[in-house]
Amino acid sequence: MFTPVLSLLLMLYRKFPAGAPLSTDLMQANNRVYIATSLDGFISDRNGGLAWLDSVENPEGDDMGYGNFMANTDALLMGRTTFETVCGFDVEWPYTKPVYVLSNSLTKVPAEYEGKVWLVKGKLPEVLQYIHERGHLSLYIDGGQTITNFLAQGLIDEMILTVFPVLLGGGHPLFGDLPVAQDFELVNSKVCLGKLVQSHYRRKTGRP
Amino acid sequence: MFTPVLSLLLMLYRKFPAGAPLSTDLMQANNRVYIATSLDGFISDRNGGLAWLDSVENPEGDDMGYGNFMANTDALLMGRTTFETVCGFDVEWPYTKPVYVLSNSLTKVPAEYEGKVWLVKGKLPEVLQYIHERGHLSLYIDGGQTITNFLAQGLIDEMILTVFPVLLGGGHPLFGDLPVAQDFELVNSKVCLGKLVQSHYRRKTGRP
Numbered sequence: 416m417f418t419p420v421l422s423l424l425l426m427l428y429r430k431f432p433a434g435a436p437l438s439t440d441l442m443q444a445n446n447r448v449y450i451a452t453s454l455d456g457f458i459s460d461r462n463g464g465l466a467w468l469d470s471v472e473n474p475e476g477d478d479m480g481y482g483n484f485m486a487n488t489d490a491l492l493m494g495r496t497t498f499e500t501v502c503g504f505d506v507e508w509p510y511t512k513p514v515y516v517l518s519n520s521l522t523k524v525p526a527e528y529e530g531k532v533w534l535v536k537g538k539l540p541e542v543l544q545y546i547h548e549r550g551h552l553s554l555y556i557d558g559g560q561t562i563t564n565f566l567a568q569g570l571i572d573e574m575i576l577t578v579f580p581v582l583l584g585g586g587h588p589l590f591g592d593l594p595v596a597q598d599f600e601l602v603n604s605k606v607c608l609g610k611l612v613q614s615h616y617r618r619k620t621g622r623p
Numbered sequence: 624m625f626t627p628v629l630s631l632l633l634m635l636y637r638k639f640p641a642g643a644p645l646s647t648d649l650m651q652a653n654n655r656v657y658i659a660t661s662l663d664g665f666i667s668d669r670n671g672g673l674a675w676l677d678s679v680e681n682p683e684g685d686d687m688g689y690g691n692f693m694a695n696t697d698a699l700l701m702g703r704t705t706f707e708t709v710c711g712f713d714v715e716w717p718y719t720k721p722v723y724v725l726s727n728s729l730t731k732v733p734a735e736y737e738g739k740v741w742l743v744k745g746k747l748p749e750v751l752q753y754i755h756e757r758g759h760l761s762l763y764i765d766g767g768q769t770i771t772n773f774l775a776q777g778l779i780d781e782m783i784l785t786v787f788p789v790l791l792g793g794g795h796p797l798f799g800d801l802p803v804a805q806d807f808e809l810v811n812s813k814v815c816l817g818k819l820v821q822s823h824y825r826r827k828t829g830r831p
Contacts, residue, residue: 454784454807454824455798456664467804566790576662580809580824582774584801590663593792596675599662601788604812604820612812612822616662616788 444543444552445572446492448562449484450589451611453579457586458559467581471610479577479607488512490551492542495521497558498532515546517561539568563591569618574599577613652751652760653780654700656770657692658797659819661787665794666767675789679818687785687815696720698759700750703729705766706740723754725769747776771799777826782807785821 451468452458459465491510493501495518501509502525514532516524524532535542546554556565565571576589599616607613659676660666667673699718701709703726709717710733722740724732732740743750754762764773773779784797807824815821 455801460804470806578822580807582798582801582805582807584798584804590790590792593663593790596668596792597790598678599788599790601814601818601820604814606809606812610809612809612820614786614820 444547444554446543446554446556446565446570447484447488447573447575448556448571449481449575450557450562451577451579452589453581453583453586455582455584456588456590457583458589460583460586463587467579467583470581471579471608473608477608479611479613480575484575485512485555487553488555489553490515490546490549491555491557492517492535492546492561493556494518494558494561496560502528512555513551515542517542539565539570543570559587559589562589566597567591567593569597572618573602574616575613576616577607577611580610652755652762654751654762654764654773654778655692655696655781655783656764656779657689657783658765658770659785659787660797661789661791661794663790663792664796664798665791666797668791668794671795675787675791678789679787679816681816685816687819687821688783692783693720693763695761696763697761698723698754698757699763699765700725700743700754700769701764702726702766702769704768710736720763721759723750725750747773747778751778767795767797770797774805775799775801777805780826781810782824783821784824785815785819788818 450458453467460467490513492515495516498514498516498518508528508531510531514528515535516532517536518534519536521534524534535545543554556562556571562571598619600619602615602617604612604614658666661675668675698721700723703724706722706724706726716736716739718739722736723743724740725744726742727744729742732742743753751762764770764779770779806827808827810823810825812820812822
């Protein structure tokens with residue numbers, strides 16, 4: 416009989432194809448967030464809507480650093496809800512990097528996403544260990560509940576937050592309760608499209 | 624028998640000394656917020672503490688625009704809790720402008736604050752009308768609950784928010800539920816002391 420951790424890993428190894436070469440340079444491992452919020456800290460409105468993201472015109476298609484962020488991303492890790500939301504968009508699959516989907520309920524990746532999406536479950540440190548062992552160290556953590564869970568466990572290293580100038584007044588908040596305060600340092604901040612404030616934060620570690 | 628509004632105004636006129644000359648140029652009236660928040664939108668920690676505001680060194684005493692903001696302020700309007708908090712600071716009274724304190728429970732300004740502080744109560748539009756009639760049009764709205772109440776009624780015109788790079792994880796939030804979304808425009812945003820992001824927003828009005 417396997418321990419839960421071992422059975423998780425065995426299950427994952429069965430579920431995953433051969434991945435990138437193993438890397439032991441876990442110093443490079445980091446979990447990064449790139450997300451837009453309203454001025455009052457919501458990532459979607461009361462109905463889950465994102466129409467407010469379209470409220471700012473972007474005639475020249477400024478990617479607001481997204482391309483550079485993705486170029487430095489090995490893989491994405493998102494919650495099931497976000498995965499299903501992205502699947503529901505009337506666009507082609509938007510990611511060129513592997514996508515890990517945290518889910519306790521999904522048992523199988525839909526056929527059209529095979530080779531692009533892999534299911535993971537379990538405690539976050541174990542999930543991360545598994546993903547790192549697949550050679551994916553720099554992870555784009557996405558989805559409100561997933562980010563909240565990562566933050567609650569002190570597992571977010573960097574955040575690029577793009578603040579839209581609207582008070583939604585309700586919706587899904589990016590930040591939740593934390594057991595202790597977490598200090599970050601400002602890497603930089605800039606105005607995008609004349610209307611958005613994009614700030615890059617890095618978690619302080621090993622400091623009092 | 625007086626109507627509630629009239630009795631409020633009579634009460635206020637009795638409570639207040641002769642003020643600045645009346646001004647009817649209410650186009651200049653605006654309600655402005657200048658406040659620091661944590662990255663997760665709190666203005667004080669779970670214990671009401673503000674120690675995190677001291678976490679950023681300020682060796683050259685950069686006032687971060689406060690002097691200019693106050694120079695363009697006719698009077699302050701704050702809640703009782705904030706008033707009592709300021710009274711409790713071990714410093715001289717910090718304001719050179721008149722301070723209006725919203726309170727349903729205080730009946731008298733403590734003797735040492737006479738001539739500096741005036742009590743007001745009632746519905747916000749009526750309180751504002753009274754203050755405007757005293758010649759004070761550009762108001763610094765302060766205090767968490769007061770700002771929340773003003774925002775909920777669409778009465779905040781400008782906000783200068785200075786975001787500290789810390790997730791407090793709990794405390795008193797700046798923003799509360801709103802019945803409808805409110806659009807603002809970004810006036811400018813800058814980095815202060817290399818660590819803080821200060822953004823100036825102005826409410827959009829008369830727009831769809």
